Amino acid sequence: MMTPMRYVLLVLGIIVGLHYILSFTHDEYGKATSVSRITDFISGSGSPYRETIPDQYYKPADPVYTLDRKANATFVMLVRNSDLSGIMSSMKQLEDRFNRKFNYPYVLLNDEPFTEEFKKYISALTHADVEFGLIPKEHWVQPPWIDEKKASAAREGMVNQNVIYGGSVPYRNMCRFNSGFFYRQELLQKYRYYWRVEPDVKFFCDIDYDPFLVMQDQQKVYGFTISLFEYPETIPTLWQHVRAFIKENPGLIPVDNAMAFLSDDGGESYNRCHFWSNFEIADMDFWRSEGYSKLFDYLDEKGGFYYERWGDAPVHSIGAALFARKEQLHFFDDIGYRHEPFQHCPQGDLHSKSKCWCDPGQNFDYEWYSCLNKYDALFK
Numbered sequence: 001m002m003t004p005m006r007y008v009l010l011v012l013g014i015i016v017g018l019h020y021i022l023s024f025t026h027d028e029y030g031k032a033t034s035v036s037r038i039t040d041f042i043s044g045s046g047s048p049y050r051e052t053i054p055d056q057y058y059k060p061a062d063p064v065y066t067l068d069r070k071a072n073a074t075f076v077m078l079v080r081n082s083d084l085s086g087i088m089s090s091m092k093q094l095e096d097r098f099n100r101k102f103n104y105p106y107v108l109l110n111d112e113p114f115t116e117e118f119k120k121y122i123s124a125l126t127h128a129d130v131e132f133g134l135i136p137k138e139h140w141v142q143p144p145w146i147d148e149k150k151a152s153a154a155r156e157g158m159v160n161q162n163v164i165y166g167g168s169v170p171y172r173n174m175c176r177f178n179s180g181f182f183y184r185q186e187l188l189q190k191y192r193y194y195w196r197v198e199p200d201v202k203f204f205c206d207i208d209y210d211p212f213l214v215m216q217d218q219q220k221v222y223g224f225t226i227s228l229f230e231y232p233e234t235i236p237t238l239w240q241h242v243r244a245f246i247k248e249n250p251g252l253i254p255v256d257n258a259m260a261f262l263s264d265d266g267g268e269s270y271n272r273c274h275f276w277s278n279f280e281i282a283d284m285d286f287w288r289s290e291g292y293s294k295l296f297d298y299l300d301e302k303g304g305f306y307y308e309r310w311g312d313a314p315v316h317s318i319g320a321a322l323f324a325r326k327e328q329l330h331f332f333d334d335i336g337y338r339h340e341p342f343q344h345c346p347q348g349d350l351h352s353k354s355k356c357w358c359d360p361g362q363n364f365d366y367e368w369y370s371c372l373n374k375y376d377a378l379f380k
């Protein structure tokens with residue numbers, strides 16, 4: 001004989017069992033009766049916009065044609081945790097315009113550990129591999145052999161002259177790191193080519209081809225989009241050291257180099273032209289080679305990263321123009337790019353072919369402060 005209580009328990013058991021079966025077999029039923037939905041209902045917070053859009057409305061990603069080969073390449077981003085929003089902006093554009101098709105990995109570097117939040121937001125932006133590296137102190141901080149008294153006097157002098165970042169030690173650490181240490185990071189050892197990306201830059205055009213493979217197949221070593229003159233106050237003695245280095249190491253410099261990009265008088269003086277290094281697609285094996293390694297060590301020993309404010313842009317550019325053959329330097333004319341306050345906007349057919357959205361009238365190429373005409377002249 002069943003007592004009334006037993007009937008109640010049996011019926012309850014059947015209802016719970018049926019609920020579970022329906023939850024698993026019918027998606028919509030499961031969502032409608034989920035605990036969060038019921039608590040939302042009870043608390044009155046079940047606003048309609050909180051319903052997730054059912055899968056049936058989503059269009060699967062278009063199948064994209066990918067080449068059957070890839071270069072050994074990665075993006076490199078040196079950033080602080082506080083650069084999160086700016087680097088997400090750059091990276092999202094890069095993914096949409098290029099990398100969702102090509103799936104190259106990312107390496108992010110920082111002189112402090114990245115936060116979990118930073119890593120989470122960055123990793124969510126791509127299907128590609130993302131690695132986060134901590135820069136060893138000895139690659140970053142002002143070396144102990146730098147005379148701090150002399151360095152701080154130099155900083156003070158530059159502040160008085162209103163030189164941009166003239167009083168900053170971290171900025172100098174960054175310039176020295178980018179000049180001579182980034183390509184030595186453990187996470188970058190497995191790669192040859194890199195694309196440097198900074199926070200808050202803009203990519204205006206679709207990039208439907210693989211620039212890394214172009215570099216590799218055409219034996220290019222350095223690619224740029226903007227070139228310009230350096231502030232003279234930041235490099236008063238740089239060129240005299242470069243000249244001394246050339247004199248001591250004539251065998252390292254190929255005859256068909258790009259000295260004419262750097263100097264208008266056959267190497268006597270520096271015209272201050274450099275490739276703007278916030279954008280670089282380049283070959284790390286070139287930085288790792290004998291010529292550039294020797295030049296970096298030579299310059300580093302002179303202390304000008306701290307006693308002056310040598311930028312990685314002139315140091316890289318001088319290295320590229322001296323040790324590469326001029327044909328190995330590549331102007332990426334079809335990559336629309338902006339880093340405040342200058343932009344390269346592809347012109348004419350290139351603009352339409354790559355679906356660029358920059359104003360073609362706003363283009364730094366032949367502005368008075370640009371050095372592109374000196375690059376062009378190399379090939380005339």
Ligand SMILES: Nc1nc2c(ncn2[C@@H]2O[C@H](COP(=O)(O)OP(=O)(O)OP(=O)(O)O)[C@@H](O)[C@H]2O)c(=O)[nH]1
Pocket residue numbers: 077078079080083109110111112170171174197198199278340
């Ligand atoms: N981790 C880390 N990254 C830095 C530091 N300083 C600069 N960077 C990064 O180094 C790159 C160059 O620094 P920027 O501040 O953009 O220098 P800039 O391009 O000469 O000047 P801006 O006009 O300010 O862009 C950027 O990717 C920065 O995020 C730093 O102290 N730590």
Ligand SMILES: [Mg+2]
Pocket residue numbers: 198199278339
């Ligand atoms: Mg910048």
